[in-house]
Amino acid sequence: MSGWEAAADLVVVGSGVAGLTAALDAAEAGLRVVVVTKDSADAGSTGWAQGGVAVVLGDVAGDSVAAHVEDTLAAGGGLCDPAAVRAILADGPAAVARLRARGARFDGPDARPDRTREGGHSAFRVVHAGGDATGAEVERALVAAAGDRRLPLLTGHVAVDALLDARGTLAGLAVLDDAGRPGVLRTPAVLLATGGYGQLYASTTNPETATGDGVALALRAGATAADLEFVQFHPTVxxxxxxxxxxxxxxxxxxxxxxxxxxxxxxxxxxxxxxxxxxxxxxxxxxxxxxxxxxxxxxxxxxxxxxxxxxxxxxxxxxxxxxxxxxxxxxxxxxxxxAAHYSCGGVVTDLHGRTGVPGLYAAGEVARTGLHGANRLASNSLLEGLVMGERVVAAVLGDRAAGRPAPGPAVAPPPAVPIAPRGVVQRAMTAAAGIGRSASGLAAASDVVEAATALSVPCDRAGVEDAALTLLAQAVLAAAGGRTESRGCHLRTDFPARDDTWQRESLPIGLDATGRAVVLPALATTKGSAA
CATH class of the missing domain: 3.90.700.10 (Succinate dehydrogenase/fumarate reductase flavoprotein, catalytic domain)
Known part of the structure; x- marks a missing residue:
């Protein structure tokens, strides 16, 4: 890809809670960091979160991190990674304290913020801000902190592809600006913090930015995704x-x-x-x-x-x-x-955000850490973003200290990718892959998307997003078709019962030789994600 070039120690794609937390930590650690976002810095999903942050601060009688863990495991329908749940929730209080130190203000006295309770929680443990504007306050505080540190923010740029060297190690990131002009950020480390893929559906709580770009980019780079069939629909829109x-x-x-x-x-x-x-x-x-x-x-x-x-x-x-x-x-x-609300699955990572591609990390809704399983517990998402944003930076620093070889020259990825019209994808997914799915409906939706798909070279943000939605439709349909049971937020009308032969087994998704999303050999939740 011709055009401008720049270099950084870490490129963060996305400016939500996970991305900005990581970017701030990285800058404080002395890394040259650039934040890339396809819209304004505050246009992602974080700002729309209403309920709050689920966290045990130790001042609610009868509540404990252990109880929070049990509630999370119960909501996750047997597919959570217990080690991941324990580790992430245990780090929550310190992560919230650091967020408050960066300027976030929660409702109630500083010494004891107000708490509310949400679905699946056994205690009043959700801290909130502005009544029901918690995400907006978290976003405000982090954007302000980024401004105070003068973090380089590359707004109006969409990430197109991870650039890899001949060994499959990350060497950079290809981007397009709003006018379709290309650029390359040379870097040994990219953090995907791009959010979910709610725009796969006609009706969603997600903003227009939630088009699955990060999952698609990671899959094309050779990473694995899992639990993509578990799309959580918020009950009350x-x-x-x-x-x-x-x-x-x-x-x-x-x-x-x-x-x-x-x-x-x-x-x-x-x-x-x-x-x-x-x-x-x-x-x-x-x-x-x-x-x-x-x-x-x-x-x-x-x-x-x-x-x-x-x-x-x-x-x-x-x-x-x-x-x-x-x-x-x-x-x-x-x-x-x-309405479609949250993507419980995503790019498979360990507990420091590492994917299967050296140098490529993921955190927040784009990632699958094992915290959410088959159904996310309410208000665990902002907490995960805070914790995993910090953990990724620790991993980047550790990988640098370990002396990983510098990436070689980047090998250009194929320019053309499968793209179907967005409206076709959204109508097919809404009709067949919402609440209530069947083999016949999923197959019909796959046929509709396939018939409308053609190879094309994305030349602007809309093209990149449509390519991502097309790939995510394939991936979600493959995963939903492969899970022949009902569990969590995956409801099969032709397999209405939970089948515990599926217990603790996630369906990993990767790309075959033709670039099509397919189900790979089974991934046990007790392996890998707790590394």
Whole structure:
């Protein structure tokens, strides 16, 4: 790729919680670091997180890291890596303390922040900011800290490909700017912190940036992904009619503080579905809502928060979204439906963010550490980003100190990649790979995407994103077709029961010789990810 060139010790792709945490740590350690983001620094998924950060700070009677671990394992449906869960959650309090030292302000007194409870949690352990604007506060603090340190931010640039040398070691990163002009960052280390792939679906809580770029880039570089079939649908997204694109989220903390889900007759339908009723894990609640809608023919259910005192003060973001849609949540139930929310799987890494490609690291939603398993526990995502962002920098420093050979000249990757129109991909995935999947539907969706796919050279951000979505569609469909059971947020209508022959077994995804996403030999969760 011709165009400009620059050099760095570490290139961070993405400016969310994991990326900026890593970039700040790397700069403080004396590394030359560049942050690459395809939009503005605050345009990723982090800023949209409402609920909070799940963390045990030691000041809530009866709660403990061990209890947080047990809740996470229970939500993960048997596919979490227990060692990864213990390690990441144990590092949470220190990571939150460092975030606060960088300027983040949580609700309540500094000595004892306010806590709320969310689905799947056995205790009030979720710290929050701005009522229901925690992600926005985390993003604000980290962007401000990056500005204070004058971190180089390359905004308006999309990462196209990892550049490898003849040995398969990372040698750089190819990028395109908003005008389609190419550039290369020569570096021995790239951290992917690009978020998830919610834009695979027509309706999502994710911003437009969540197109799976990082997972696709890692797969093309030779890394492995896993657990891609576990796409978590948030149960309560504000329903305003049939819509495409990002939809307003109604945070789980609303149910945590007493709101009740009701069908159109007013029946509280979660009673008897799960011991935690409305506070059951997200996969359980989303599936129950989908069943209720299918049985009743209704287009939405209702979240009744009318009995909650001070709703507008506690949940200002939700209140503003409701009122913009003509709903007053203090006097009438909120119409809600599920929407694609979080990618529980991603690029397989160890517990320091290392992938199978030397020099390529991943952290945050783009990565699969073993923390989330088949279904993420609410508010564990911001915590994972904080912890893993720090751990990656420790790994980069350790790998440098170990004297890993410098990369050789980069070998140019193939310029043309499979691309299908985004609308075709989104319609196929929404119809066949949402809540409720079957072999026939998955095969039909795969055929539709395949028929619309052609080799093309991405020449701008939209092309890179469409290529990523096409590859992620192949990968998710392959993984969902291969898992012939229902577990966590993967619900097969033709295999409705959980089958524990699948216990602790993840389906790894890689590329075959033609560049197509395929299922590889099984990856046990007890191996590799806890390294």
């Amino acid at each position: 504000l329903y305003t009619g049939p819509a495409v694109g990002r939809r307003p989220l109604v945070t789980e903390a609303v149910r945590g503080e007493g709101a009740v889900l009701r069908d159109r007759t007013g029946r509280a339908f979660m009673a008897g579905v799960h011991p935690l009723a409305d506070l059951a894990p997200r996969d359980v609640v989303s599936a129950a809502i989908s069943r209720t809608l299918a049985e009743s023919g209704a287009v939405c259910v209702f979240l009744d928060a009318t009995a909650l005192p001070g709703f507008g003060r506690r949940f200002p973001t939700v209140t503003a979204a409701c009122r913009a849609a003509g709903v007053d949540p203090t006097t009438e139930p909120i119409p809600v439906t599920p």
